[in-house]
Amino acid sequence: MVDEQPVTARNRRFPVDRHQGLSDGVFAIAMTLLVLDIKLPAGLSDDITNARLTAELWQSVRPSFLTYLLSFFVIGSQWMAHHEMFHDIRLVDRRMGSYNLQYLLVIAVMPFPSSVLADHGDLPVAVALYAVAIGLGGLLRARMQSYAVNNDLLKPSVDVAAWRKDTRAAVFFGLLFVGSAGVAYVRYWFAYVLWVVVLGGWAVLSRSGVWGLLRDRFARR
Amino acid sequence: MVDEQPVTARNRRFPVDRHQGLSDGVFAIAMTLLVLDIKLPAGLSDDITNARLTAELWQSVRPSFLTYLLSFFVIGSQWMAHHEMFHDIRLVDRRMGSYNLQYLLVIAVMPFPSSVLADHGDLPVAVALYAVAIGLGGLLRARMQSYAVNNDLLKPSVDVAAWRKDTRAAVFFGLLFVGSAGVAYVRYWFAYVLWVVVLGGWAVLSRSGVWGLLRDRFARR
Amino acid sequence: MVDEQPVTARNRRFPVDRHQGLSDGVFAIAMTLLVLDIKLPAGLSDDITNARLTAELWQSVRPSFLTYLLSFFVIGSQWMAHHEMFHDIRLVDRRMGSYNLQYLLVIAVMPFPSSVLADHGDLPVAVALYAVAIGLGGLLRARMQSYAVNNDLLKPSVDVAAWRKDTRAAVFFGLLFVGSAGVAYVRYWFAYVLWVVVLGGWAVLSRSGVWGLLRDRFARR
Amino acid sequence: MVDEQPVTARNRRFPVDRHQGLSDGVFAIAMTLLVLDIKLPAGLSDDITNARLTAELWQSVRPSFLTYLLSFFVIGSQWMAHHEMFHDIRLVDRRMGSYNLQYLLVIAVMPFPSSVLADHGDLPVAVALYAVAIGLGGLLRARMQSYAVNNDLLKPSVDVAAWRKDTRAAVFFGLLFVGSAGVAYVRYWFAYVLWVVVLGGWAVLSRSGVWGLLRDRFARR
Numbered sequence: 001m002v003d004e005q006p007v008t009a010r011n012r013r014f015p016v017d018r019h020q021g022l023s024d025g026v027f028a029i030a031m032t033l034l035v036l037d038i039k040l041p042a043g044l045s046d047d048i049t050n051a052r053l054t055a056e057l058w059q060s061v062r063p064s065f066l067t068y069l070l071s072f073f074v075i076g077s078q079w080m081a082h083h084e085m086f087h088d089i090r091l092v093d094r095r096m097g098s099y100n101l102q103y104l105l106v107i108a109v110m111p112f113p114s115s116v117l118a119d120h121g122d123l124p125v126a127v128a129l130y131a132v133a134i135g136l137g138g139l140l141r142a143r144m145q146s147y148a149v150n151n152d153l154l155k156p157s158v159d160v161a162a163w164r165k166d167t168r169a170a171v172f173f174g175l176l177f178v179g180s181a182g183v184a185y186v187r188y189w190f191a192y193v194l195w196v197v198v199l200g201g202w203a204v205l206s207r208s209g210v211w212g213l214l215r216d217r218f219a220r221r
Numbered sequence: 222m223v224d225e226q227p228v229t230a231r232n233r234r235f236p237v238d239r240h241q242g243l244s245d246g247v248f249a250i251a252m253t254l255l256v257l258d259i260k261l262p263a264g265l266s267d268d269i270t271n272a273r274l275t276a277e278l279w280q281s282v283r284p285s286f287l288t289y290l291l292s293f294f295v296i297g298s299q300w301m302a303h304h305e306m307f308h309d310i311r312l313v314d315r316r317m318g319s320y321n322l323q324y325l326l327v328i329a330v331m332p333f334p335s336s337v338l339a340d341h342g343d344l345p346v347a348v349a350l351y352a353v354a355i356g357l358g359g360l361l362r363a364r365m366q367s368y369a370v371n372n373d374l375l376k377p378s379v380d381v382a383a384w385r386k387d388t389r390a391a392v393f394f395g396l397l398f399v400g401s402a403g404v405a406y407v408r409y410w411f412a413y414v415l416w417v418v419v420l421g422g423w424a425v426l427s428r429s430g431v432w433g434l435l436r437d438r439f440a441r442r
Numbered sequence: 443m444v445d446e447q448p449v450t451a452r453n454r455r456f457p458v459d460r461h462q463g464l465s466d467g468v469f470a471i472a473m474t475l476l477v478l479d480i481k482l483p484a485g486l487s488d489d490i491t492n493a494r495l496t497a498e499l500w501q502s503v504r505p506s507f508l509t510y511l512l513s514f515f516v517i518g519s520q521w522m523a524h525h526e527m528f529h530d531i532r533l534v535d536r537r538m539g540s541y542n543l544q545y546l547l548v549i550a551v552m553p554f555p556s557s558v559l560a561d562h563g564d565l566p567v568a569v570a571l572y573a574v575a576i577g578l579g580g581l582l583r584a585r586m587q588s589y590a591v592n593n594d595l596l597k598p599s600v601d602v603a604a605w606r607k608d609t610r611a612a613v614f615f616g617l618l619f620v621g622s623a624g625v626a627y628v629r630y631w632f633a634y635v636l637w638v639v640v641l642g643g644w645a646v647l648s649r650s651g652v653w654g655l656l657r658d659r660f661a662r663r
Numbered sequence: 664m665v666d667e668q669p670v671t672a673r674n675r676r677f678p679v680d681r682h683q684g685l686s687d688g689v690f691a692i693a694m695t696l697l698v699l700d701i702k703l704p705a706g707l708s709d710d711i712t713n714a715r716l717t718a719e720l721w722q723s724v725r726p727s728f729l730t731y732l733l734s735f736f737v738i739g740s741q742w743m744a745h746h747e748m749f750h751d752i753r754l755v756d757r758r759m760g761s762y763n764l765q766y767l768l769v770i771a772v773m774p775f776p777s778s779v780l781a782d783h784g785d786l787p788v789a790v791a792l793y794a795v796a797i798g799l800g801g802l803l804r805a806r807m808q809s810y811a812v813n814n815d816l817l818k819p820s821v822d823v824a825a826w827r828k829d830t831r832a833a834v835f836f837g838l839l840f841v842g843s844a845g846v847a848y849v850r851y852w853f854a855y856v857l858w859v860v861v862l863g864g865w866a867v868l869s870r871s872g873v874w875g876l877l878r879d880r881f882a883r884r
Contacts, residue, residue: 020684024681027688028685028691028692029688032689032696033692034771035696035771035774035775036696038772039775039778040778046783048783049786050786053779053789057788057792068772072768072771076761079764080761083677083682083685083760084677
């Protein structure tokens with residue numbers, strides 16, 4: 001306890017380990033439950049030819065497999081960000097714990113929008129539902145980051161300016177995904193294009209030196 | 222080992238870490254398994270219109286989603302309380318371990334009453350089953366708290382008076398939920414109203430200063 | 443590394459933490475997956491009366507719920523024993539790790555015999571399958587205990603005589619359960635009676651002082 | 664941080680604990696989810712004879728049980744290798760974390776090819792799918808090992824020559840399994856024979872002294 005206030009149930013602070021443990025459990029299950037959507041059609045006989053099974057794998061299984069890849073990538077990226085965020089956090093109070101649980105709710109629920117997207121990936125409402133789930137995850141993480149920096153929950157070694165910049169980036173990506181839900185109602189594939197362009201562009205920029213240059217610029221503010 | 226008694230299998234004491242690890246695993250799975258109840262109707266064709274899918278999401282999926290939200294909130298709150306309780310515990314003996322397993326049984330079983338409530342939320346027996354599960358969780362946690370303080374399992378820094386007060390609160394909420402099972406047989410929605418009023422009132426009171434004042438009063442006893 | 447032999451891949455020794463972590467994960471899932479067998483009949487309409495739902499809960503759900511209780515108790519007891527065993531283990535080599543994985547295989551598979559027992563608890567083959575699974579778990583744990591004590595994997599503080607005695611008890615219970623599989627073919631309920639008598643007797647004896655007296659006798663050998 | 668380069672988001676290094684925790688979660692679930700494929704035929708009545716249930720267990724359940732054994736063995740072996748690998752790793756940077764997530768994707772997806780193999784184990788495409796999944800796992804692990812040694816992520820005590828040799832072995836087994844996918848298209852059982860011969864031969868060699876001699880030879884290079 002670092003502050004002078006009297007310690008009550010509301011402002012008690014706890015180590016991060018069990019928050020990390022519970023989070024890792026939820027992430028691991030959300031990553032793995034998705035695989036239950038990858039399956040052959042239910043009525044398939046055991047006595048089919050190799051050509052038939054190949055066709056089933058290609059036609060029935062491929063869409064859900066591709067969605068699985070997308071979702072694993074998304075949840076995995078969320079885990080990486082969550083992991084890096086909590087690495088910088090020293091203590092967690094009750095409200096921060098609640099925020100983390102709300103964030104985990106979105107992670108845990110991800111298999112449902114993914115499953116809807118796998119079956120109805122060409123319908124705006126399916127794309128929008130998925131986009132809102134992803135975006136909400138980013139926004140809830142941004143709220144945690146913002147709360148942590150404003151309530152003295154970070155380790156002393158953390159670069160607060162870089163932390164705030166990462167928070168703004170999470171807000172930006174969160175709003176972008178939520179916004180792409182609207183775009184999906186114009187043409188459903190507009191949303192896909194938007195995701196690929198933004199995420200792809202971000203990946204390319206961060207691999208090249210350009211992003212670093214922009215980063216340094218922002219960091220200097 | 223702090224006491225002078227000879228150490229036998231029955232009074233050996235263990236560190237809390239694996240008890241916490243197993244508990245976090247069970248909590249994470251109980252939180253996440255519930256999402257398997259959120260799904261589109263089984264017979265739904267892949268070639269449906271956007272309007273149809275929207276209607277299905279609203280009519281078929283919304284009830285189970287709302288139950289999921291309720292249950293995630295309940296299990297999440299249980300986790301918070303379990304986390305804060307074990308933070309104050311220094312060692313666990315065999316009986317305490319058994320009590321924790323019994324508590325985890327109730328947590329693990331939660332997806333079933335939640336699923337019944339999602340499908341039949343207007344039937345007294347469904348409401349009562351859910352209420353008993355929640356209430357039993359609170360009572361089993363209270364038993365652990367009571368056992369820990371009476372058997373010298375707490376860390377020296379723990380405020381024993383506050384600990385006993387929390388235990389009484391857990392008993393109160395536990396009995397309230399078990400009692401609401403009876404209320405559900407009068408009118409099923411009486412139980413919902415009771416939960417909302419008590420939990421909502423508690424949340425408001427603990428946010429305002431009133432609860433703190435009452436708390437201080439009790440603590441002084 | 444405590445011995446003088448050259449260190450190779452086969453005799454390298456590792457800390458116990460990840461073995462414990464993986465084990466806790468498998469235990470938590472095995473405990474929780476079982477709950478998926480507790481469900482209302484698939485064809486049940488959403489518009490049923492309270493009396494009908496009560497009857498369904500009593501007739502269709504109760505058997506699987508009772509099996510769930512039994513299985514949770516069994517897996518929970520296995521976890522307690524596994525936890526206490528690993529608490530005394532200092533290091534794990536590759537073979538010990540393999541033994542633990544084989545043990546976890548039996549734990550992970552437990553939901554299947556439990557599910558068969560829930561549906562066909564009056565058929566000898568269902569009872570026998572369950573008995574063999576439980577018994578095998580005990581025997582594999584005994585093998586780990588035996589291997590650990592014979593290969594210098596225990597902490598120095600461990601009472602080796604008590605450890606060997608516990609190992610013999612695990613072998614005894616393991617053989618008893620495997621043997622009860624045969625008994626089930628005479629009358630299926632003979633096996634249930636045997637389990638209740640032996641486990642109940644053991645619980646009563648260990649709560650009373652009798653067991654302690656016998657224990658001391660054995661320990662003196 | 665051991666190097667002189669400026670620390671950026673891309674070259675920050677993190678402790679291994681959460682990577683291990685998430686990995687153990689995914690491994691535990693992948694090991695345990697597979698058991699959901701072991702079940703009695705859906706339409707089976709509750710009022711069947713003992714002979715009928717025995718026949719169902721033998722004919723319907725045995726194939727999926729044997730696949731479960733195979734898959735548990737495979738995932739278990741992967742876990743052992745992952746565990747031993749991470750034991751030697753000191754720090755994880757962002758790219759190493761991504762590689763680990765990609766590896767976990769293959770582990771998490773294993774229940775699907777296993778399930779296909781259980782139902783259609785005599786069709787080349789099912790065997791090939793399984794072989795590619797296993798092989799890919801080995802290759803992705805080899806990539807992690809290679810990256811770790813080339814980017815100074817190992818503990819100082821690690822024998823780099825032995826580490827590189829293990830990496831080559833993982834590449835060899837990975838390519839062998841991917842290659843056996845082609846063999847399955849000649850005769851599906853050629854692949855099974857190949858797996859048994861190679862894995863069996865490796866097990867025998869490593870138990871006898873021969874492997875150690877070869878090992879020493881390679882290590883001297």
